[in-house]
Amino acid sequence: MYQYDQYDQAMVDARVAEFRDQCQRRIDGKLTEEQFKPLRLMNGLYLQLHAYMLRVAIPYGTLSGRQMRALADIADKFDRKYGHFTTRQNIQYNWIKLEDAGDILAELAKVEMHAIQTSGNCIRNISSDHFAGAAADEVTDPRPYAELLRQWSSFHPEFSYLPRKFKFAVIASDTDRAAMRLHDIGIQIVRNEAGELGAAFYVGGGMGRTPMIAPCIRQFVPLDQLITYSEACLRVYNRYGRRDNKYKARIKILVHELGAEEYTRQVEAEFAHLLEQGIEPPFAELARIRTFFEDPAFEAGAADELDRSDPDFAVWADRNTHPHKQAGYLSAVISLKPVGGIPGDATADQMRLMAQLAEDYSFDECRVIHTQNIVLPHVRKADLYAVWQKLEASGLGTPNLDQVGDIIACPGLDYCSLANARSIPVAQRISERFAANGKGETLGELKLKISGCINACGHHHAGHIGILGVDKKGVENYQLLLGGSEAEDTSLGKITGPGFSEDGIVDAVETAADVYLAQRQDGERFLDTYRRIGMEPFKEALYG
Amino acid sequence: MNILTGNDLKTGAVIWWDGAGWSLHLDDAADAGDDAAAIIAREEAARRVNAPYAINAERTGSGVRPAHIKDRIRGLGPTVRPDLTLKPEDPQAVHEVI
Numbered sequence: 132m133y134q135y136d137q138y139d140q141a142m143v144d145a146r147v148a149e150f151r152d153q154c155q156r157r158i159d160g161k162l163t164e165e166q167f168k169p170l171r172l173m174n175g176l177y178l179q180l181h182a183y184m185l186r187v188a189i190p191y192g193t194l195s196g197r198q199m200r201a202l203a204d205i206a207d208k209f210d211r212k213y214g215h216f217t218t219r220q221n222i223q224y225n226w227i228k229l230e231d232a233g234d235i236l237a238e239l240a241k242v243e244m245h246a247i248q249t250s251g252n253c254i255r256n257i258s259s260d261h262f263a264g265a266a267a268d269e270v271t272d273p274r275p276y277a278e279l280l281r282q283w284s285s286f287h288p289e290f291s292y293l294p295r296k297f298k299f300a301v302i303a304s305d306t307d308r309a310a311m312r313l314h315d316i317g318i319q320i321v322r323n324e325a326g327e328l329g330a331a332f333y334v335g336g337g338m339g340r341t342p343m344i345a346p347c348i349r350q351f352v353p354l355d356q357l358i359t360y361s362e363a364c365l366r367v368y369n370r371y372g373r374r375d376n377k378y379k380a381r382i383k384i385l386v387h388e389l390g391a392e393e394y395t396r397q398v399e400a401e402f403a404h405l406l407e408q409g410i411e412p413p414f415a416e417l418a419r420i421r422t423f424f425e426d427p428a429f430e431a432g433a434a435d436e437l438d439r440s441d442p443d444f445a446v447w448a449d450r451n452t453h454p455h456k457q458a459g460y461l462s463a464v465i466s467l468k469p470v471g472g473i474p475g476d477a478t479a480d481q482m483r484l485m486a487q488l489a490e491d492y493s494f495d496e497c498r499v500i501h502t503q504n505i506v507l508p509h510v511r512k513a514d515l516y517a518v519w520q521k522l523e524a525s526g527l528g529t530p531n532l533d534q535v536g537d538i539i540a541c542p543g544l545d546y547c548s549l550a551n552a553r554s555i556p557v558a559q560r561i562s563e564r565f566a567a568n569g570k571g572e573t574l575g576e577l578k579l580k581i582s583g584c585i586n587a588c589g590h591h592h593a594g595h596i597g598i599l600g601v602d603k604k605g606v607e608n609y610q611l612l613l614g615g616s617e618a619e620d621t622s623l624g625k626i627t628g629p630g631f632s633e634d635g636i637v638d639a640v641e642t643a644a645d646v647y648l649a650q651r652q653d654g655e656r657f658l659d660t661y662r663r664i665g666m667e668p669f670k671e672a673l674y675g
Numbered sequence: 676m677n678i679l680t681g682n683d684l685k686t687g688a689v690i691w692w693d694g695a696g697w698s699l700h701l702d703d704a705a706d707a708g709d710d711a712a713a714i715i716a717r718e719e720a721a722r723r724v725n726a727p728y729a730i731n732a733e734r735t736g737s738g739v740r741p742a743h744i745k746d747r748i749r750g751l752g753p754t755v756r757p758d759l760t761l762k763p764e765d766p767q768a769v770h771e772v773i
Contacts, residue, residue, distance in 0.1 A: 158685060160722050178726060180749055182687035211759060226759075228686045473755055544745060545753040553748075555755045605743055 132195055132496060133278050133423040135243045142286065143240045146247055150174045151233030158230060173253075175246030176232055180548050183227040186249040187239060191259035191277040191301070192220030192499040196490035199497060201242040203482035209235050214482065215546075216467060216475045218539060218590055219298070220258050220499040221249060225546055247285065252293045254284035254365075258300045260308045261500040264424060265508040267456040270322045273303035275421045276330070276357060279412065280318075282420075283358050290365050294372035295380040297365070298337075310501060310617035312336045312345045313593060315382045316364060321351065329353050334364055334394070335386030338587035342623050343383040348395040356402075359411045363402035367394065426457075427494035427509060433459025434513045444519050447530040452515070459512055463493075465505040465522060466529040466537060470566040471559050474540040475503030484525050492518050501590075502539055504532070535570075535577045535644065536562045539590050543583030543600060544607070550583035552600025552607035553633075557581055560637045565644075574644055577657045580615075593617035595658045596640060597624040609636035613643065613669055614661045625666060628674050639673055646672045676706040676734060679714060680746065681727030689749045690724060691739075697724055700761065701750030702738035737771065747772040 135143070150170070157167040171177075175186040187202070194202075202222055206214045209231045210224040217223055227235065239245055248255055257277045264272040280299055284290065290297070300309040303320035311317035317333035329351040336345030352360045368382045371389070386394045435458050439445040453462040465485060468474050477485070485505055489497040492514045493507035500506055510518055522528040531537045538561060541547065543554030558581055565571040580594030584601075591597035597612035608630040615624030631639050644657070646669050651660045661669070679692035690697040692714060694705035707714055711729040718724045731742040741747050752760030754769045762768040 158722075164719075164725055178682060178687060180745070181689055181752060182682070225753075226687075230685045544748060545755050548745075550745075553754065559755065607744065 132193055133190070133274075133420065139243070139282075140240075143243070143245045143247070146174070146245065147233065147236045147240050150236060154229055154232050169251070171232075172250040173247070174232070174236065175249035176227070176229075177250065178548070179225065180544075180546055182225065183229055183232070184546070185224045185227045185232065185235060185246055186217070187222050187224070187244060187246050188249050188256040189221050189244075189499050190281050191257055191263065191274050192261055192501075193274065194489070194497050194499065195242075196486040196495050196497070198242045198244055199482050199486035199489060201238060201244070203479040203486065205235055205238055206479040206482065208238075212480075213476055213478045215473075215542065216477065216499050216503050216505070218501050218503060218541070218588055219256055220261075220501055221256055222499070223542075225542075250296075251291075252295050252297075253291050254287065254293075254297045254299065257281050257284070258298070258309055258314070258501060260302045260304065261498040261506045262308060262453055262462050262508065263303070263498075264426070265453075265455050265457075265460075265462045266304060266306075267454055268306055269303040269320075269456075271303050271320055271328055272424050273301045273318075273320050274424050275417060276318070276320060276354070277301040278420050278423075279358065279417055280361065282416075283361070283412070290369065293365070293369055294374045295377065295382075297368075297382065299361075305619060307617070307619040307621070310590065310593060310621075312621040313338055313342075313590075313617055314345065316361065317345050318357075320354075323351055327353070330357050330360070332360060332364065334398075335383040335391070337381055337383045338590060338592045339381065340378060340585040340587075341381075341384065342587070342592040343387060344621050344623065345383070346386070346391040348391060348398065354417075355414060356406070356411060359405045360398075360402055362410060363398045363405055366401050366405075367397045371397075427496075429457045429460060429509070430511065433457075433511050435459045437512050438516060441516070443523075444516055447519055447523075447528055448515060450530040450534070451532045455509065457509070461510050461512055461515060463507045463510045463515060463518055464500070464532050465507065465527050466531055467504050467527070468531060468537050468562065469526055469529045470536060471563045473555050474538050474558050477505075481525055481527060484521065484527070488518055488521060502537065504537070531571065533576045533578060534572070535565045535574050535579055535640075537578070538562060539578075539580040539594070541582050541584075541589035543581075543589075547583060547588075549586060550600065551585075551602035552583050552609065554581045554583040554589055554598075554600060557598060557600070557609065557633060557636060560633075561640050564637055564641060568641070570641075570644060570648070573648065575656060577644070577647075578616075579640070590617060591615070592623045593621070594624060595656070595661070596643060598636060598640075601630060603630065607633060609633065611636065611639050611643070611673070613666060614658065616658055620658075627666065627670055642672050643669050676704075676732050676739075677708060677711055677729055678704040678732045678739065678741070679707050679711055679727055679729050680704075680749065681719075681724035684722050684725045687725075691750070692718070692724075692727075701741070704732065704739045744773065
């Protein structure tokens with residue numbers, strides 16, 4: 132894992148002191164809320180439905196056991212003994228007091244964490260593949276490049292006041308596990324025919340009220356020009372992105388309105404200019420960063436067989452693990468989606484358990500997935516049963532990865548001041564429905580995503596089944612979407628028709644699932660069947 | 676009725692104008708009538724409330740009920756965590772909000 136150097140630590144410590152002073156000035160009345168709001172947002176502090184909410188950055192979702200334990204301690208000491216892992220691989224605390232904010236940031240700084248740039252119109256936390264460094268199908272570990280981008284984008288003076296927020300995702304395999312093409316910039320590290328590594332740039336994707344899939348604007352940028360090309364993309368956006376209408380201010384709108392070809396032409400011109408300026412960080416810095424991401428000391432010859440004699444364990448192992456590049460190891464996924472639970476929530480005690488498991492069984496590392504689960508990336512197969520037993524005993528052993536119960540849900544109207552409808556209760560009821568009727572396992576892979584408003588924090592556009600909560604004359608109403616995907620076959624879901632009540636949407640999801648079960652052919656996932664038969668059979672079943 | 680709500684500056688807690696000060700309890704909310712704008716300006720300037728605003732509500736047999744579900748949830752707490760609401764012992768409280 133990357134470790135702060137003196138500059139990283141000094142920057143974060145200085146920001147803690149600065150924000151502590153700003154909070155005190157607000158409490159003392161020396162700053163108005165209007166003056167203070169942009170300052171607190173730059174430090175991830177929102178004012179939400181019930182209290183202040185603090186969003187803490189988890190760069191590319193990677194945490195050490197010590198960091199996860201610190202998050203648990205903050206939940207205990209400053210919040211209500213839990214936290215919420217988000218679809219941007221971050222964590223949010225829902226019950227923060229302004230007078231505690233400085234102390235919380237100081238606690239985070241002790242473990243090389245912060246909340247900087249988790250809000251505001253700047254470059255947000257860099258997200259990545261949660262199996263990075265462990266997956267057999269990657270061409271290289273994408274995290275050193277994500278870290279380089281993190282350093283470049285942190286406090287970047289030119290990009291602190293962009294037209295709108297800006298999100299990067301970096302992957303290094305053809306299988307997209309990070310919704311790469313639904314980011315403002317998605318980068319795929321690739322290998323060319325000469326065997327050299329480079330970066331394919333996808334620019335102008337996003338969800339929200341105008342969902343778009345990012346087009347590839349360059350298939351190969353040499354890695355020693357990665358930052359320069361990123362800077363060129365941002366410069367063109369910063370220059371021409373709209374600032375008069377926040378709903379048209381994301382880069383996806385600029386790329387769409389200019390056209391990908393014209394946007395690319397301008398980026399290439401800026402890129403040529405910047406290459407002459409020599410802004411790329413020295414290669415030695417990338418080499419230094421890479422040293423933090425070398426493989427841990429895997430045990431050569433580790434047993435490559437699982438003892439599957441416990442049937443409950445076997446079900447979990449089949450469902451919640453991912454192949455590892457090292458023989459004898461697996462990546463284990465901890466579901467934060469127990470039946471009827473709140474997606475992404477973990478208690479302080481559960482966080483401590485995950486920290487302990489990371490330390491004892493996964494080379495002191497865990498990862499947050501954008502699907503609001505946690506990964507132990509490097510678990511020996513011989514240790515997996517012990518890991519599962521501890522998870523099972525703490526309510527973290529649900530075997531539902533990528534199944535209908537593994538629902539992404541934003542906080543919705545239960546917590547969020549922007550939401551129009553509640554997301555979590557809908558997720559809970561769907562999870563309970565499919566647990567009760569026993570169809571979850573039969574359905575296989577079915578990614579269900581729920582947002583409580585058009586901002587799409589719950590990725591509803593990208594769900595095989597998506598649900599969007601809307602406000603219909605003061606009453607919660609839910610639109611159903613089918614056919615979305617955030618994987619390498621990225622697609623945007625389409626609305627089935629008129630929306631449903633809270634009761635009705637649960638029934639509608641089951642109806643859609645039943646259509647799939649009746650129509651599927653061998654080996655087809657829900658998404659495959661939808662793509663083959665189209666929307667009509669689903670509409671017929673839903674609306675008659 | 677026209678009631679006023681906002682957040683406590685230091686704690687962020689949801690608060691309601693009770694006619695003389697700010698209460699944590701929605702049922703204490705008083706009708707601000709035509710004085711809403713003046714009260715908001717005065718109280719915000721004195722830092723007794725953060726981000727205040729006025730909403731429509733009605734007084735029912737069981738208390739004060741804001742017109743919009745968002746404010747009803749603000750008045751109680753998250754419907755998915757009854758233990759964290761202001762009425763953790765009342766199993767009906769969440770249902771009354773919805």
